Amino acid sequence: MCGIMAYLGNQKAAPIILEGLKRLEYRGYDSAGMVMIPDDSLVLFKKKGKVSQLEAAMKDHQPKATIGMGHTRWATHGVPDDINAHPHITHSGRLAIIHNGIVENYSELKTALLKEGYTFKSETDTEVFGNLVDYYMHRDETSLEIAMSKALKKIHGAYAFVMMDRQDPDRLIVAKRQSPIVIGIGDEEFFVASDATPIIQHTNKVIYLEDNEIAVIDRSQGLIIKNYDNRVLSKEVHQLDLKLEELEKGGYEHFMLKEIYNQPQSISDCMRGRVNSDESWIVLGGLKSSLDKILDCRRIVMIGCGTSWHSALIGEYLFEDLARISTEVEYASEFRYRNPVIDSNDVAIVISQSGETIDTLAAAELAKSRGAFVYGVVNVVGSSIARMTDSGSYIHAGPEIGVASTKAFTGQVTLLTLMALMLGRKKGNISQKTYKKLISELEKIPSYVSEVLELTEQIKYIASEIKDCPNALYLGRGYNFPVALEGALKLKEISYIHAEGYPAAEMKHGPIALIDENMPVIVIATNGSDYDKVVNNIQEVKSRKAKIIAIVNRGDHVVKGLADHVIEVPETLDPLTPLVSVIPLQLLSYYVAVMRNCNVDQPRNLAKSVTVE
Numbered sequence: 001m002c003g004i005m006a007y008l009g010n011q012k013a014a015p016i017i018l019e020g021l022k023r024l025e026y027r028g029y030d031s032a033g034m035v036m037i038p039d040d041s042l043v044l045f046k047k048k049g050k051v052s053q054l055e056a057a058m059k060d061h062q063p064k065a066t067i068g069m070g071h072t073r074w075a076t077h078g079v080p081d082d083i084n085a086h087p088h089i090t091h092s093g094r095l096a097i098i099h100n101g102i103v104e105n106y107s108e109l110k111t112a113l114l115k116e117g118y119t120f121k122s123e124t125d126t127e128v129f130g131n132l133v134d135y136y137m138h139r140d141e142t143s144l145e146i147a148m149s150k151a152l153k154k155i156h157g158a159y160a161f162v163m164m165d166r167q168d169p170d171r172l173i174v175a176k177r178q179s180p181i182v183i184g185i186g187d188e189e190f191f192v193a194s195d196a197t198p199i200i201q202h203t204n205k206v207i208y209l210e211d212n213e214i215a216v217i218d219r220s221q222g223l224i225i226k227n228y229d230n231r232v233l234s235k236e237v238h239q240l241d242l243k244l245e246e247l248e249k250g251g252y253e254h255f256m257l258k259e260i261y262n263q264p265q266s267i268s269d270c271m272r273g274r275v276n277s278d279e280s281w282i283v284l285g286g287l288k289s290s291l292d293k294i295l296d297c298r299r300i301v302m303i304g305c306g307t308s309w310h311s312a313l314i315g316e317y318l319f320e321d322l323a324r325i326s327t328e329v330e331y332a333s334e335f336r337y338r339n340p341v342i343d344s345n346d347v348a349i350v351i352s353q354s355g356e357t358i359d360t361l362a363a364a365e366l367a368k369s370r371g372a373f374v375y376g377v378v379n380v381v382g383s384s385i386a387r388m389t390d391s392g393s394y395i396h397a398g399p400e401i402g403v404a405s406t407k408a409f410t411g412q413v414t415l416l417t418l419m420a421l422m423l424g425r426k427k428g429n430i431s432q433k434t435y436k437k438l439i440s441e442l443e444k445i446p447s448y449v450s451e452v453l454e455l456t457e458q459i460k461y462i463a464s465e466i467k468d469c470p471n472a473l474y475l476g477r478g479y480n481f482p483v484a485l486e487g488a489l490k491l492k493e494i495s496y497i498h499a500e501g502y503p504a505a506e507m508k509h510g511p512i513a514l515i516d517e518n519m520p521v522i523v524i525a526t527n528g529s530d531y532d533k534v535v536n537n538i539q540e541v542k543s544r545k546a547k548i549i550a551i552v553n554r555g556d557h558v559v560k561g562l563a564d565h566v567i568e569v570p571e572t573l574d575p576l577t578p579l580v581s582v583i584p585l586q587l588l589s590y591y592v593a594v595m596r597n598c599n600v601d602q603p604r605n606l607a608k609s610v611t612v613e
């Protein structure tokens with residue numbers, strides 16, 4: 001949450017930073033700002049709203065500075081407005097700061113600084129840290145870097161900070177704990193950003209800053225990385241493997257639509273080189289090297305948040321069904337604080353698109369600290385979770401920019417399916433014949449998804465029928481229960497319609513009281529997954545006059561006779577069903593949101609990467 005972009009080099013900083021902030025806008029979009037040092041003064045621009053509003057405010061006023069830093073905000077402390085927007089200038093007027101994260105003990109630090117005569121313009125925790133640095137710098141007559149190291153030792157929380165001193169226009173100082181920072185190394189120029197997306201158009205050489213490290217970026221000395229005790233560290237330079245066109249909309253109206261339509265490709269990419277149906281094998285490099293660890297474990301704990309937690313639920317069904325390994329699913333935010341029983345007999349599988357979700361990262365660290373083997377299922381290459389796990393597999397979905405996760409979900413489910421199959425076969429729980437059948441069916445999933453994508457016009461029509469409903473209920477059983485949860489999440493997060501997902505049979509234990517003729521009920525009733533029982537549940541819903549929208553397999557006549565609308569999708573084997581049945585739900589929520597004039601790619605109050613608790 002919050003996007004950071006800074007530049008030091010020979011080019012004009014402002015356009016580079018603005019372009020970078022636009023790429024990072026998915027991380028937060030309630031206000032934006034930029035500060036530069038054209039001579040020995042700090043020139044500051046801040047604006048509530050999108051980066052485009054900042055850009056408009058800066059038009060005709062961009063200084064020629066070759067050092068600067070910008071920020072796009074997702075508010076934590078203080079409402080989104082021009083004053084709380086970053087950057088902040090410290091009390092002395094000498095330092096500027098941008099921040100992603102939360103300084104948890106800011107209140108007590110603020111009280112102490114107020115006693116020292118410091119004043120504050122904003123309500124932010126960021127300004128408090130900036131003033132603490134300012135305080136040490138003046139009290140000890142020291143450099144920004146030393147003052148920052150001192151101040152960092154006084155704070156708790158998560159952060160990525162970049163600071164500048166107007167008396168030293170040749171230096172940027174960067175510090176990090178838990179919030180991500182990538183530093184791009186160009187030809188006598190440096191780019192600092194929350195992720196690699198704004199860097200790739202300038203250079204593919206990057207360094208990932210680790211926790212408790214400070215980067216000093218100096219025009220003449222270059223990049224120096226130290227720990228908080230001033231010891232210089234040597235760091236590996238990574239080559240980015242990212243294409244610029246993957247970061248563009250490519251003719252689609254929204255990133256979300258592009259990403260929904262990209263799924264035949266992204267699912268294939270996840271399987272590429274890992275599956276061979278002719279020879280009936282699945283090989284995941286990360287899993288192969290940790291096979292004994294996982295096969296011998298007492299149980300698996302799958303951990304994630306939001307959509308990734310839904311993938312984990314499907315993972316539980318897959319791992320127990322196909323591999324017969326006891327599996328539990330945990331919300332990362334609960335797991336990390338509830339003193340869970342986990343030790344070296346357990347394996348934690350942490351699932352995250354961004355690889356930066358702070359709760360998932362902390363949960364993974366907790367599992368590791370208790371001796372569990374930690375396996376990552378991550379999309380963003382080189383992300384914090386990917387770097388801290390013992391082993392793992394990337395889902396290779398490519399950059400997901402729309403805030404609502406779509407192709408990452410199907411990538412995660414594909415990857416978990418490959419893992420469950422590989423483990424199940426190794427354990428001898430799946431016969432060679434079933435294994436072969438599942439593999440060859442898995443390879444057909446991208447074409448099934450393409451077929452569902454052809455149903456767009458019908459789905460648009462259904463969207464027009466339900467777009468004004470205040471509530472919606474999603475039902476599914478077995479493998480389709482987590483899909484119901486995911487469908488409901490998609491609808492609520494981008495169209496702001498209240499939606500709930502339930503195991504279809506649970507409806508009778510409460511939610512059925514909500515059903516009347518105004519309630520659309522979206523039921524996943526594909527073959528398998530207790531089809532007959534789902535049909536009974538549809539009857540119960542119909543008796544209460546709900547509007548029924550059913551996802552069925554082609555040729556279904558039973559549900560057709562009951563539902564107001566049926567969306568017919570290709571039939572596949574039960575464990576693979578979620579990969580097909582989720583697609584119409586993604587499209588449905590997309591079109592409802594478009595028809596309600598919602599900002600599909602940047603829904604209110606949300607951010608793509610949740611790097612604060």
Ligand code: F6R
Pocket residue numbers: 305306307308309351352353354355356357360403404405406489490493608609610
């Ligand atoms: C919903 C969505 C979120 C994320 C969640 C976890 O569409 O995108 O619920 O799934 O914030 O994010 P990652 O997977 O990056 O850890």
